[in-house]
Amino acid sequence: MGRELVLWIVLLQAAATHAAHAVRPGPLRLSFPKGHFDEPPLMELVLLQGTHCLDGSRAGYYFRKAASSRGETRWVIYFEGGGLCYDPQSCQSRAKTNLGSSDSWGLNRTGGNSLAVDSARNPDFWDANHVFVPYCTGDLHTGTVTETSIATFGLYFAGHNNFVSVTQHLVSTHALDAATEVLLSGDSAGGMGVFYNVDWLASTLPKATVKGAPVGGWYFPGFADDQPEDPWAPPSLYPEWTTNKTGATRAVVGYLVALYHVYIHPNCADKEAVRFHCGSVNVMYKHIKSPLFVLQNMYDSNQIISELFMPGCSGDACSQEQLGFVRYFGRAVRKSTHQVIENAEKTDGLFLPSCYAHTEGINVEGKTTINGFNPTEMVGDWFFDRPNRSPLRVVDDCPEDLPCNPSCKSLVPEPTPGPETQCETELNTLCSRKAGCFACAMLNLPQLLAALCTVPEISSLCASPPQNQSTVV
Numbered sequence: 328m329g330r331e332l333v334l335w336i337v338l339l340q341a342a343a344t345h346a347a348h349a350v351r352p353g354p355l356r357l358s359f360p361k362g363h364f365d366e367p368p369l370m371e372l373v374l375l376q377g378t379h380c381l382d383g384s385r386a387g388y389y390f391r392k393a394a395s396s397r398g399e400t401r402w403v404i405y406f407e408g409g410g411l412c413y414d415p416q417s418c419q420s421r422a423k424t425n426l427g428s429s430d431s432w433g434l435n436r437t438g439g440n441s442l443a444v445d446s447a448r449n450p451d452f453w454d455a456n457h458v459f460v461p462y463c464t465g466d467l468h469t470g471t472v473t474e475t476s477i478a479t480f481g482l483y484f485a486g487h488n489n490f491v492s493v494t495q496h497l498v499s500t501h502a503l504d505a506a507t508e509v510l511l512s513g514d515s516a517g518g519m520g521v522f523y524n525v526d527w528l529a530s531t532l533p534k535a536t537v538k539g540a541p542v543g544g545w546y547f548p549g550f551a552d553d554q555p556e557d558p559w560a561p562p563s564l565y566p567e568w569t570t571n572k573t574g575a576t577r578a579v580v581g582y583l584v585a586l587y588h589v590y591i592h593p594n595c596a597d598k599e600a601v602r603f604h605c606g607s608v609n610v611m612y613k614h615i616k617s618p619l620f621v622l623q624n625m626y627d628s629n630q631i632i633s634e635l636f637m638p639g640c641s642g643d644a645c646s647q648e649q650l651g652f653v654r655y656f657g658r659a660v661r662k663s664t665h666q667v668i669e670n671a672e673k674t675d676g677l678f679l680p681s682c683y684a685h686t687e688g689i690n691v692e693g694k695t696t697i698n699g700f701n702p703t704e705m706v707g708d709w710f711f712d713r714p715n716r717s718p719l720r721v722v723d724d725c726p727e728d729l730p731c732n733p734s735c736k737s738l739v740p741e742p743t744p745g746p747e748t749q750c751e752t753e754l755n756t757l758c759s760r761k762a763g764c765f766a767c768a769m770l771n772l773p774q775l776l777a778a779l780c781t782v783p784e785i786s787s788l789c790a791s792p793p794q795n796q797s798t799v800v
Contacts, residue, residue, distance in 0.1 A: 388460050402535075413582070427464075490520075542686050543624065750788070751788055768785050
């Protein structure tokens with residue numbers, strides 16, 4: 328029987344199961360044909376009163392109890408990534424998706440990266456208590472909006488407040504306050520959420536060692552060549568940079584801090600002359616007290632194209648101007664993240680490969696290497712303070728000042744991929760488009776059905792590699 332036919336049968340069976348559970352009486356578990364898939368333990372959804380996604384539906388978390396006695400007091404909490412919204416159109420559109428509403432969330436989900444239950448893929452954290460915090464607020468997990476208004480487009484930006492509620496619920500129901508070791512991680516927008524929330528979490532769990540591992544969350548670098556008078560400021564937009572202008576990105580940081588009512592790091596707010604500068608990780612970093620391991624691609628494709636608006640290009644099609652902007656951005660990243668190396672108060676980790684990618688390759692399970700060292704072993708060695716460990720910090724050094732790491736996208740940027748379908752966006756969020764994609768798709772079938780996925784589309788997407796896909800959970 329062909330793989331696609333098997334998938335058809337399982338999807339139809341699971342769709343019927345999903346319909347029977349439409350009232351959500353309890354966790355949905357899908358059964359697979361014997362011999363085709365092994366079902367991993369699932370995380371189960373908990374929705375919390377008093378929390379708000381963009382549209383006002385309840386936020387919450389997915390939880391899986393520790394898989395061994397060794398992991399009973401060890402926790403991994405992971406923030407989902409997924410961009411941001413900033414105006415009525417982008418936010419109201421987002422509020423109709425799983426990134427802005429919990430109405431179509433599945434009752435269960437699997438986990439990957441530091442939430443994987445496979446000890447071969449995730450040797451250090453596979454048996455810990457696992458918490459996945461879905462992203463439904465569009466505010467980088469930082470917002471504190473408690474009431475809607477015209478100023479918030481009639482929506483809630485409550486990412487930080489939701490995390491407070493999640494933490495309190497985990498304390499009351501699963502003894503999170505008895506934890507001895509906690510890793511707070513997340514990718515992209517979730518990585519930014521780590522920077523903003525890790526010290527708050529540490530203050531809430533005084534008995535635990537709390538550490539943060541943000542993946543692709545260094546938004547934005549500073550120390551840009553064209554703004555020496557404002558070392559805090561993000562790199563210029565590409566259209567500005569090509570005309571020797573600056574200023575737009577500085578205004579954007581201030582606008583988002585105001586729109587989201589961002590939870591500003593208290594140390595940063597006390598010590599920085601301009602409060603909204605704390606909305607940039609470049610400024611915030613030096614005020615964070617908790618141990619961090621920063622995982623960041625040097626040439627973040629999301630920042631360069633999606634945030635700074637450089638047109639995509641590839642090979643000989645890249646103009647000298649575009650190559651110059653890629654170099655300009657990479658220099659800012661190296662200067663900004665050098666704070667990690669210079670920090671004399673604590674020994675934070677840094678994995679900074681010369682790759683043109685967003686979060687691809689740099690998470691736990693990531694395949695990018697620098698001098699033979701990979702993120703999985705480096706994060707584990709750092710977290711547990713192992714003797715004879717891998718290096719604490721590794722940074723690529725390229726003579727041409729362009730992406731050069733041979734284990735990842737090491738050439739100049741490729742053309743910007745076309746817009747994803749709603750189904751592809753949801754699949755990329757839920758599953759790794761690698762081995763196991765079909766099994767993962769079936770475990771998360773309710774959410775994929777809600778995203779208007781069809782069997783042929785799922786089959787095609789799982790069979791083809793994504794372009795610059797972030798590593799997801």
